[in-house]
Amino acid sequence: MKKIVLFVLIMVMLITIGTTGCNSSSKVTLNVYNWGEYIDKDTIKMFEKEFDIKVNYKTFTTNEDMYVKITSGNAKYDVLFPSDYMIERLIEEDLLYKLNMENIPNSKFIADEFTSPLYDPSNEYSVPYMWGTVGILYNKKMVTDVVDSWDILWNEKYSQQILMQDSQRDSLMVGLLKLGYSMNTTSEDEINQAKQLLIDQRPLVLGYVVDEVRDKMVNEEAALAVVWSGEAMIAKAENPDLEYVIPKEGSNIWVDAMVIPENSENKEAAELFINFMTRTDIALMNAEWVGYNTPQTQAYIQLEPDVKNDKSAYPDQSVIDTLEFFVYDKKATELFNKAWTEIIAD
Amino acid sequence: MGKKSYGSPYFVWMSIFIIVPMFLVLYYAFTIQTDQGMVFSLDNIKRIAEPLYIKVFVRSLVLALESTAICLLIAYPAAMILADKKFSKSTTFLVMIVLPMWMNFLLRTYSWLSLLENNGLINKLVISLGFERMQLMYNEGAVVLGMVYNFLPFMILPIYSVLVKIDNNVIEAARDLGCTSFGVFKKITVPLSLPGVLSGITMVFMPAISTFIISRLLSGGKVSLIGNVIEQQFLVLGDWGFGSALSLVLMVFILISMAFINKGSSGYEGGIL
Known part of the structure; x- marks a missing residue:
């Protein structure tokens, strides 16, 4: 008798496990791969609720580690948020799906200057999510000199008070621009000079960080840091002694856009997600939460005036003219990889 | 069958x-x-011979040896106290040594950050007492500290388990025959505890030479160990060839050191391999 009861109980358990398993697998799961600290998580919950789609949200730290993850592993993602030059690389390597823009009607709200960008000239693969610049975040109490040039990052007065980016293109760009070269150079000699400059700088540098930079600057661990503009905006709001500057030698302007990998199995749901993220209220929520600039015109209009009019976030056209996008080049990427390994290992 | x-x-x-x-x-x-x-x-292997990577290997080796030595210096006396039959609180102390290991080691390393940072708790205390701010992080010292902190239990426990098994009669016999307490330590305790010491050394040295997250966090990315370079090759640059070559050399490194240790332990019961 006991055995029969046990048997029935086990069967009941197995059936319940089986059916609940079925329920969850019939619901679409969308794998989203985005930068760390780059979304208002409430918007994901809103999306899940509105469309009854489960979102499996994962984050990466740099374009390069995202690229390695999607190309070398079996991990399949449905929506990615790479930057311009990485999108160019993914398109070149046939890894992206051509979007059906009819499913993404909200893309009409994207500002003109971000449609048909250099990295996606026919505007078929990507929908911009955020844009921003790279510059120097500094603490006005700790830095007495005028900060308007990358040179200050080599000033021995600030030894052990400088934070650099642990991201190869961003850090090598600083070296290249200080030398007066293009950040998109393909010359081995120029890249090596920039590498040497950054190796010489190592004793002055406190650390090489990415996502930690904001907390460290807010806590006044360091006086100067190379940062992405959105990090600077959030940090400035938390510590009023901080200021963000785009150096006069120019800098990098970038766009992170949403794309769908060719091997995604949920392309329609992915397009739904991209459309949702481009909707005015959602784009506004995200822009306010992450602190970066929104390319969505309607959301931009609704931003708080002091955010919109902050010249360090949304610079004047004269400043934008000094900025450059990163461009992908296969040969140069190998040179950048090698240079960066040597800088970090030194 | x-x-x-x-x-x-x-x-x-x-x-x-x-x-x-x-x-x-x-x-x-x-x-x-x-x-x-x-x-x-052979390109990947040849590339390792570049002075830069030799430098990284030497740095990793030196820091791992330093951490192992410090662990041993702290762990041996600690294990002796714990194994002492007259010491009644040894269970409590053993639990206290093991307890932190129930917490994720990343979390524990992160909490060192808030202690050691330039504006961390220790510096706040130091400044409030009227002293100069000290730079405790972002250097090799901090990396060694992190390793010692994380790997110390792996040194204490094997030594303790060997010491606690030493037959008290052996020690009493030595004393009866007129041996001094230092003589007992030198001639009986140390030789009998050697297997524990050697397995402790292996268990600390191996993770210490291959770690990347401790150096990454506590040096703010400034001190690159071989583990950091390997991690970078695989996760950021996608250069599996060079990453594998470095891993291979690291394995050879570890094998050689194990051979050394095993040679030292032969003749005693219970080696490591």
Whole structure:
């Protein structure tokens, strides 16, 4: 008798496990791969609720580690948020799906200057999510000199008070621009000079960080840091002694856009997600939460005036003219990889 | 069906998760990607001979040896106190040594950050007492501290378990025959505890030479150990060939040191391998 009861109980358990398993697998799961600290998580919950789609949200730290993850592993993602030059690389390597823009009607709200960008000239693969610049975040109490040039990052007065980016293109760009070269150079000699400059700088540098930079600057661990503009905006709001500057030698302007990998199995749901993220209220929520600039015109209009009019976030056209996008080049990427390994290992 | 068949699940496990990956590492280390596919090449191995990477290897070795030595210096007396029969609180102390290991080691390392930072708790205290701010982080010292902190239990526990098993009669006999307490320590305790010491050294040295997250966090990315370079090759640059070559050399490094340790332990019961 006991055995029969046990048997029935086990069967009941197995059936319940089986059916609940079925329920969850019939619901679409969308794998989203985005930068760390780059979304208002409430918007994901809103999306899940509105469309009854489960979102499996994962984050990466740099374009390069995202690229390695999607190309070398079996991990399949449905929506990615790479930057311009990485999108160019993914398109070149046939890894992206051509979007059906009819499913993404909200893309009409994207500002003109971000449609048909250099990295996606026919505007078929990507929908911009955020844009921003790279510059120097500094603490006005700790830095007495005028900060308007990358040179200050080599000033021995600030030894052990400088934070650099642990991201190869961003850090090598600083070296290249200080030398007066293009950040998109393909010359081995120029890249090596920039590498040497950054190796010489190592004793002055406190650390090489990415996502930690904001907390460290807010806590006044360091006086100067190379940062992405959105990090600077959030940090400035938390510590009023901080200021963000785009150096006069120019800098990098970038766009992170949403794309769908060719091997995604949920392309329609992915397009739904991209459309949702481009909707005015959602784009506004995200822009306010992450602190970066929104390319969505309607959301931009609704931003708080002091955010919109902050010249360090949304610079004047004269400043934008000094900025450059990163461009992908296969040969140069190998040179950048090698240079960066040597800088970090030194 | 002999007793040997009981080992087969372990054998299958080992082949899938140890042997196969090892061969993959070997394969990637000795091949490079060309237009004709993967071809045999020594380029990756040759690249390691560049002074830069030698420097990284030496740095990793020195820091790992330093941490191991410090662990031993702290752990041996600690284990002796714990193993002392007159010491009644040894269970409590053992639990206190093991307890932190129940917490994730990343979390514990992160909490060192808030202690050691320039504006961290220690510096706040130091400044409030009227002293100068000290730079405790972002250097090799902090990395060694992190390793010692994380790996110390792996040194204490094996030494303790050997010491606690030493027959008290042996020690009493030595004392009866007129040996001094230092003589007892030198001639009896140390030789009998050697197997524990050696396995402690291995268990600290191996993770210390291959760690990357402790150096990454506590030096703010400034002190690159071989683990950091390997991690970067795999996760950021996607250069599996060079990453594998470095891993291979690291394995050889560890094998050589193990051989050294085992040579030292032969003649005593219970070696490490």
